[in-house]
Every structure is written in C-alpha cells, then in structure tokens.
Amino acid sequence: MTVQPSFEAGTTLAPMVVARGVEKSFGAVRVLRGIDLDVMPGQVVCLIGPSGSGKTTFLRCINLLEKIDRGLLAVDGRHIGYRVGRDGRLCEMTEREICRQRRDIGMVFQRFNLFPHMTALENVIEGPVGVLGENRREATARARELLKRVGLEHKADSFPAELSGGQQQRVAIARALAMRPKLILFDEPTSALDPELVGEVLDVMRTLAHSGMTMVIVTHEIAFARDIADLVVFMDEGQVVESGPPAEVLANPRQERTRKFLLSVRGEDGHAR
C-alpha cells in the first residue's frame, strides 16, 4: 500500500483537478451543491457515498459529459469546457477545443461501452489513429502492449460480445490508456460485473495506481479504496461530507453520516472490514 504517490522530477505540484463550489442541477433537482476538491498529479482519489449522492455526476462533469451550472472546475490548470476571454469573462469552447481537452482525460464506464463492431485491438487503436493521427503500425504495436498489460494479448482479435464483462472492462482500460491521458476517470468500473470477475479489473487498476497514474474512481468497493486510495472522499446529497486518507475516513470517520454509510455497506459486504 502506497499512500504517498511518487512525484518525479518535472511534474509540477499544481493540482491536476481543482473543483471549487461546483453546482449542478437537473431541472429542479440539485445534484451537486458546491463541491470542493483537489486532485494532485499521481494521486488516486476514491469517491464513495450512497447512490444519488452525485458522485457519478461530478465525475462526468470533469470530462464535460455534463456541464456545471456554477463554480470552478479546472483540469490541468484550465477550465473544462470554457476559456477565459479578453474581457475576463468565460467563453464556451468550440467543439474542436473540447475534443482537444477530452483527449487528455480518459474515462472508464460502468457498462464498458466498448465499440461492439470493432475487435478489442481496433477498440484500442481507434483513438490514437483516428484522433491523435498516430501511425497505424506503431499504434497497433502499442495497443498489443497495452492489451498485454491488462492480460488480454490473446484476445486482441475478439469482438466485445465474445468477451466476459471483466475482459471487456480491461479492454476499456487499455482503450483509455492508449490516449496517453494525464488523468483517468473510473465510473463504478466493477458495478456491472459478476462477483468473480471484479478481482481481475481491480488488479489492473491497482497496477495502474502504482505506476503513478492520476485516477479519480467512483466505487462501492470499500476494501479496494482502502488499499489503493491516497484520498477518500465521502459524498452525500451533492456535497463532500468528509475527505482524507483512507486510514481516517474509512477507519475513523468523524462524521455521523460517513459512519452510517460505512456500516450499511459493511453489513452486506463482509470482507470490507
């Protein structure tokens, strides 16, 4: 277990993600009510909390799959989806600029969302070749390497429908890595998996975390969060209730709501404690 990520020479100490007072409503429902959060480069942050607490929405805002209503949400020092105009006001980005920003932010979805008409290998090279304009031969070689890293080099030519859920999710992680992102977002990556397949995905994520990748993970796997998170953030009703190292938030929560949530999760999940 590594709590302190390795800050190598050359990496700045400026946070990768900065959120200040982020608010978001769907119609009359206030999903996010002022989120403050910093994610440092190389840090692994786990967002936990009851369903409907806004964790997934917040994660989607970081990738501009949802737009925030109020506050500041910056990735790598820049507003996500907006640029500062000459008069100091925020201007909406063009589609081109948004695509550029998204390239640097990987995303792994709960339902995998692999492209079903492409093989595993084609899924992985689609971004590098089509978006980054990399040479197909080199991209293919690298994709094979990435598939090997997630333990699926033998499944390169399989279609998603021929893979198990755990294998699909590992391909999805390789697809995200192929873009050489500065940050990867995981939206409940193991929630749609059969219990016996959860482990293989978590193993890949654990290796990734140790390699120094910046990760923001929405998860229900408390034991996993304790293992790999540098920072655990407990959210409820659109707010950050408590955050800190897992040893504090998971072992000795200060807030009553956190304690209640952890108790309820442990009730059905014996190995968490």
Added chain:
Amino acid sequence: MTHRPDLEAIAALPRLDGPGSVVPIRHYGRWASAVLVAFLGGGYLYLLATSDNMRWDVTYDSLFHPAVMSGLWLTIQLTVASMALAIVSGAMLGFMRLSQNPVLRSVSWWVIWFLRGTPLLVQLLFWYFLASLFPFLSLTIPFGPTLFSVDTNSLINQFGAAVLGLGLNEGAYMAEIYRAGILSVDKGQTEAAQSVGMSRARLMRRIVMPQAMRFIIPPTGNATISMLKTTSVVLIIGLPDLLTSVQLIYARNFQQIPLLAVACFWYLVCTTALTIVQSRLERHYSRGSRVEGGLDLVSLLGPLLRPRRASREVRP
C-alpha cells in the same frame, strides 16, 4: 397415503442416452395443416395449370415481349434513381432533424411534414407541371445579374419529374428511418467516443452509423421493394413502366390475367434479387454481433421445416 417408490426403484428408471434415445412428441397439428395446405394449394395450382381460360402460352410468349422488356428496364431505372435520391435526401433530412442547429432542425421538420402530408400523386404532378409555374429556372444573384437560365421543361423531363417526385417523397420517410436508427444506438457509445476526443462528425461516421445501419437496412429494403411497385404510378405522367406496358398489351388482346402474370413474374424476380442484396448487406453490418438473423431466403422458404437455430454461444 400415496405410494412412494423406494430409492432403488427410482434409480432403476430408464435414463436418457443422447438425442436419439427419446421418442419425440408427435406434432399432429403440423401434419394436419400440411395436408390441408397441400390439398388447397395443390388444387388451386392444378386448376391454374390446367384451366383453358388461363392462357399460359400467352404468358410465356409475352415474357420477353419488347414492350415488356422496355417497361421492366424503365421500372428498374426509376427504382434505382428514386431510391438513390431517397437515400441521399433522407440522410440529409434525418441528420438535419438530429442537428444541434435549431434552424436546420425546424427546416427538416417542415419539409418532412409537407412531403409526408401530401399525396405522392400530387407531388409527381407538381414536378411534372413545374414549368407552368416557373417556365425558366435561373441562378440569379439577388438584386444582381442572372448567371444562367434554363428552360424548366428541358431540365425536368418526364423521367426527371418521376424521379424527383418518387425520390423526395420516399426521402421524407427515409429521414425517419435514419433518425430512428441513429437514436437506437446506445448513448454510451457516443460518450465513449467523446471520451477519446472524437469530434461529432467522426463519432457519427466511425461509431454510431456502423451500428445504426443494422437498424436502417431492413426498413430501407422494405422501402426499396415498395418503391419497385410504387413506380407504376408514373403512368399518370405518361411513362410506360412495367405494369403500364403490360396493360397496354392486354388492352389490345384482352388477355388480362396471363399478362398480369407476366408483370408479377418480373416483379417477383426483382424483389427476390433485392432480398438477396439486403441479406448480404445485413450480414456485412452485423460485424461483432452474436445474434444474426434477417430475412434470408432459407428462412423465407421453410420456417417450419427447420429446427430453430440455437444462438451461438459466447466464448468466455
């Protein structure tokens, strides 16, 4: 008290030994219906084949009659040209309907509203008589000079009017087919494509459309087959398509049924060819999907004769 056999008796019951070891259930209903169909269908075919009133010799002699051939050729040309226009205009209208640009969206809505809301016949006649409304079509810079001008009737002849009328009318329906197809693709696909930084145009082309095609092709095949037969309405603007040519012949020799059989024969030949093309296309776009199906000829001919195909197992 009910009698319960002991364990030894249960264990001594006969066991299954593969598929051949069991007496299958008898499908008396199937046999009865087969006999009934054979009796009625066979009787009807026998009557048709042997009736003196049904002049098969006339049918046979007219099958390759020059007028029939030229009518068939015109029907094929009209179908191909109209469907090409329908597929292109339908794609434009469909994409406009889904555009983020509110102007394009509403233009598409109104055009579809008009084309679907007025009879095809009226639209055909409209294009045909366009010259009476605008004798000349010209390209003019507003408040400026005319770049060129052309006589409407020389630009839009009968065939042109027929293609415009049939194609644009069908295009309005095709637009809805495209829209439904695109909307049927899971939204997660768009999100995944966006998350690797794809532009809207690229994710449409690479991710959404290849998946939407599976939903677009079957109704497009329907539309094409329907178009093949709808082309006969061009009679109204004086084009001799297959059906019209046949009607012209039987107006002279009074052999209506034998000549209609000629028309049916050629229509069936064309639809069969289209069905084959459609199933080829469907197979092409089913890449990566486990469940394959569609209207192939084998399933058309004998849905009852063959055992239901088991879906392919997922390889773990």
